[in-house]
Amino acid sequence: MGKNKVMDFFSALGRSLLMPIAALAACGIVLGLTSALMKAQVQAAAPFLQQELLYFIISTLNKVAGVVFTLIPVLFAISISFGMAREEKEIAAFAGFIGYYTFLVASSCMIQSGFMNFGALKISTILGVETLDMGAVAGIVTGVVTAALHNRYHKITFPVAVSFYGGKRFVAIVVILAMAAVGLAAPFVWSPVSMAIDGMGGLISATGLAGVFGYGFLERLLIPTGLHHVLNGIFRTTSIGGVYEGVEGCLNIFLQFIDKVDISQLKPFTVFLGQGKMPMMMFGLPAAALAIYRTSPPEKKAKVKALMIAGVAASIVSGITEPLEFSFMFIAPPLYLFHALMGGLSFMLMSAFNVIIGNTGGGLIDFLIWGVFQPGSHWYWVLITGPFFSAAYYYVFKWYLSRKQLSIDVSDEEPEQETKGGSLDEKQHILASRIIEGLGGRENIVVVNNCLTRLRVDLKDMALVNDELLKKTGAMGFVRPSDVHIQVIYGPKVEGIASHVREVLKY
Numbered sequence: 176m177g178k179n180k181v182m183d184f185f186s187a188l189g190r191s192l193l194m195p196i197a198a199l200a201a202c203g204i205v206l207g208l209t210s211a212l213m214k215a216q217v218q219a220a221a222p223f224l225q226q227e228l229l230y231f232i233i234s235t236l237n238k239v240a241g242v243v244f245t246l247i248p249v250l251f252a253i254s255i256s257f258g259m260a261r262e263e264k265e266i267a268a269f270a271g272f273i274g275y276y277t278f279l280v281a282s283s284c285m286i287q288s289g290f291m292n293f294g295a296l297k298i299s300t301i302l303g304v305e306t307l308d309m310g311a312v313a314g315i316v317t318g319v320v321t322a323a324l325h326n327r328y329h330k331i332t333f334p335v336a337v338s339f340y341g342g343k344r345f346v347a348i349v350v351i352l353a354m355a356a357v358g359l360a361a362p363f364v365w366s367p368v369s370m371a372i373d374g375m376g377g378l379i380s381a382t383g384l385a386g387v388f389g390y391g392f393l394e395r396l397l398i399p400t401g402l403h404h405v406l407n408g409i410f411r412t413t414s415i416g417g418v419y420e421g422v423e424g425c426l427n428i429f430l431q432f433i434d435k436v437d438i439s440q441l442k443p444f445t446v447f448l449g450q451g452k453m454p455m456m457m458f459g460l461p462a463a464a465l466a467i468y469r470t471s472p473p474e475k476k477a478k479v480k481a482l483m484i485a486g487v488a489a490s491i492v493s494g495i496t497e498p499l500e501f502s503f504m505f506i507a508p509p510l511y512l513f514h515a516l517m518g519g520l521s522f523m524l525m526s527a528f529n530v531i532i533g534n535t536g537g538g539l540i541d542f543l544i545w546g547v548f549q550p551g552s553h554w555y556w557v558l559i560t561g562p563f564f565s566a567a568y569y570y571v572f573k574w575y576l577s578r579k580q581l582s583i584d585v586s587d588e589e590p591e592q593e594t595k596g597g598s599l600d601e602k603q604h605i606l607a608s609r610i611i612e613g614l615g616g617r618e619n620i621v622v623v624n625n626c627l628t629r630l631r632v633d634l635k636d637m638a639l640v641n642d643e644l645l646k647k648t649g650a651m652g653f654v655r656p657s658d659v660h661i662q663v664i665y666g667p668k669v670e671g672i673a674s675h676v677r678e679v680l681k682y
Contacts, residue, residue: 190626191258191318192408195250196426196535202240203430203534204544209237210434211548244430247412248314249275249302255318260325261622261633266343267325273347274354275317281358282307293362297369297421307362309369310423311412317354324349369414376415380443384523387446391522395515398497399504399654404626410447411535417444429533438531438551445533449545450557451522452494452537458561459517459568460499461487463510466572467503471582479583482651489666494538497628498666501652502583503572510575517564528556607675610648614661615639617680621659625673629654630663637661 212233218224224233249272256271257264283306286293299308309316325346333341340348379386390410397403410416416425419432425444432441464483471479486499504511525532530553532546546554576582611617614632621633634640637658645653645663654662665672 187259188255188315188319188405190404190624190631191255192251192404194254194258195247196404196408196411198250199244199247199426199430199535202243203426204540205236206240206430207433207534207541207544207548209233209240211544213237213434214550241431244427247311247424247427248309248317251311251314251412252317252321255315256321256325258624259318259322260329263325263329263343266329266346267322270325270346270350271318271321274321274350275314276302276304277351277354278313278317278358278361279304279306281355282361285359285362291363296362296366307365309361309365310414311408312368312372313361316357320353320357321350324353373414373418376413376417379415380417384527387451387526388519388523390447390519391451392515392519394522395518396512398500399511407535416447419444426533426535433533433549438549441533442529442531445531446522446526448533449494449535449537449541450525450530450532452518453521453532453542453546453557454524454560454564455514455518455521456490456494456496456537457539457542457557459514459521459564460490460496462565462569463503463514463572464499466569466576467583470573470576475582482583485666490538492538493540494536495628495666496537497664498651501664505652506581506583507575507579510572513571514568517567521560521564524560525556528560529553530556532557603671603675604679606648606672607679610645610663610672610676611679613641613644613648613650614663615641620680623673623677623680625669628664628666628669630665630669630673630676632661632663634659634661 212218212224213230224230252271252275253268254271256274257268260267279301283304286296286298286307293307297308298305300306301308307313328349329343329346331341331345332338333345379390382389390406394403394406397406410424411426412424414423416423417428419428419440422428422431425447428444429441429448464487468476468479468483482502483499486496486502489495490499500511500514530546532542532549532552532554534541534545542554542557546552546557610630611620614620615634615636616639619635619639621635624631637655640661642650642653649665649668650663651666652664654664656662
């Protein structure tokens with residue numbers, strides 16, 4: 176049970192971190208596009224961009240997108256509180272913001288108390304408060320503490336005389352008290368903790384290409400568990416991913432300095448970002464999909480083709496790879512190990528060839544905006560190495576699948592969402608009802624959440640889950656990180672599926 180609780184915790188944390196990271200990635204695209212349009216050489220080639228109103232709109236979007244990256248700690252505090260709360264999530268999110276601000280004020284009070292000399296600590300003005308700057312770590316700590324207190328106390332009842340302060344209202348009270356205590360203690364404990372974190376980041380940096388390979392390999396290897404979001408979040412927002420002029424985290428550094436310094440200065444930080452995925456996502460996996468299709472039995476080819484086309488489109492355009500990865504992950508684990516090794520090699524080669532392409536996606540959108548449109552990014556190495564990844568993936572997948580006589584598992588029946596007849600709402604309602612049935616019925620479902628590609632469900636009894644029924648609704652694979660939590664892979668369409676499942680569960 177202890178192992179299950181640990182896996183549940185990190186799974187929920189990873190899911191919660193994904194919300195702000197996804198928002199940052201979207202803002203990064205806006206920032207990258209507007210930055211490119213504001214460059215002197217681009218404006219010289221397209222003089223209409225210098226028109227006063229148009230330039231004002233572009234520069235405003237640029238500044239608005241850029242300021243989001245200064246809000247990462249508070250975004251983490253709110254999103255983790257929301258994501259890890261089991262019920263009444265909006266109350267937890269509200270308490271998360273209150274808790275974070277309480278932490279800032281309490282830390283400020285301790286620093287200004289004169290009890291000790293805190294001059295060695297990093298002090299910044301955050302949300303109008305001059306206080307201890309712990310970066311994203313403060314937001315993560317706040318979110319975890321708030322969610323834990325919310326889950327424990329949001330249904331507490333008091334005697335009639337003070338009943339008004341029970342339940343949801345008590346959550347804010349207990350969070351304020353707890354985060355005030357954390358804030359007062361933080362200036363005393365942060366110095367050794369930050370030194371340990373910085374030391375770890377320095378160690379990773381010192382390992383050079385081997386460290387980059389290890390990161391890329393581990394990032395792919397963790398995908399079946401969903402814990403890659405935790406790994407990515409740590410590198411992207413804390414000093415483990417690097418520190419530059421006081422800014423921590425490789426993603427923060429890249430997006431805050433892309434227009435302020437020569438792009439070559441950002442190379443040590445982009446090695447952990449989207450560039451490392453591009454040869455693997457844009458060339459390797461599509462070739463693997465072709466091999467999977469060509470080795471499929473004739474009776475399966477039509478359905479495999481449709482599945483592979485959808486997966487390839489998601490991988491190339493937006494860098495979402497799970498629909499393809501889960502198609503072979505369980506039927507051919509050695510192929511997934513090969514894929515993880517190639518992921519590490521992809522990261523390592525982009526670093527070795529001095530590629531400087533940032534943001535979080537590994538698809539065509541980020542390749543164009545942060546590569547082709549950015550002078551000095553050395554984007555052409557992606558196109559040079561890509562065909563070698565295509566060849567390696569194609570021949571290895573074709574050889575292994577043919578030798579083992581394996582083919583991916585596709586349902587013999589049409590997915591329920593393709594049912595003919597009825598309005599769109601009726602089809603979605605039927606699909607959601609079938610998914611609920613496949614999960615063991617509404618009585619078996621505790622909480623329904625989702626990330627970019629997975630329906631994440633807490634259950635009472637895993638034995639009641641019907642995998643075959645879920646496959647008929649379009650599920651591509653399943654991950655069971657614990658006895659009471661299942662992740663059902665639906666791909667990019669999962670957002671709508673989760674929404675409809677939650678809607679049906681209300682009635």
